[in-house]
Amino acid sequence: MLFRFHANIFALPPQDSNGGRITLRGVELHTLRSQTFDAFFSVAFEEAYDALAQLPRIDIEPDGFFVISGDLDGRRWQLNGHLYDFGDRLHRVELHGDCPPESLDAILACIGWPQTPLAFELVMEGVALDEAAFRQFAAAKPTS
Template sequence: MLKLHANVFAEPPAAIDGPVVELRGQSLPTLLSQTGGPPQFVAAMPTPFEQMQQAIRELPRSDTEPDGYFLITGHEPVADGDPVFWRLNGHMHEHQGRMHRVELHGECPAKTLDTVLQTMGWPDQPVVFQLVHEGVTLREPEFRAWAANA
């Protein structure tokens, strides 16, 4: 199960490797802009707001609101007990007709995260994750390691 609170952006074209930080007991490389500050999220994802919203709406146990808020829930089977309830909520933000960022918060299986990312154009569109509380940006593999180590 992944535990997360992050903004998902299209991978910035000019991002560079930043310092390695210690998060949840892991050493994870971050991303920076070429000037040394946070990455500049100027690229939009290829997906229009309405297309992503419709794709989310079609997922099992999902709900969407006109303002871009959505909720997806489910139960994950476990080997030695009752299924674990999970929920992932998000908020879609567009710029000039395409998705600029999507805030995701909650817990979900990795396959659910994959499904949500696909509604944004992933894997054809590489994405990065800005951790809301930690204030750092990670590439996808490092994000998944961080989210799985809650």
């Protein structure tokens, strides 16, 4: 199974709460109510960068742009990503593409997960999801 998505990943702000429901890719999902992502990750940009640089099959640039790829059952997958900081604090990570769940977990571990709860803002759909809803969305087959 490959996840497919385009999302901004934030540290979940403490004031976020459950919002309404939405159906995406044929799956009913709970959204997050607050759209203010003002929390920072517990790791600094440089720490996330150094951790990501240790992952296999990754190419990472000093500005925080990275590409990671691989093969699963003869199918090529690739994620493009970018670390964004304000000052020396990591604010968000943008990820776009597809990957196995284990590869996403490895990337998320580099930014403090699972200790840091996450919010996933779907770029094209314009909604924010918690981790469980995001994983349901990412695993669902995209519709045209």
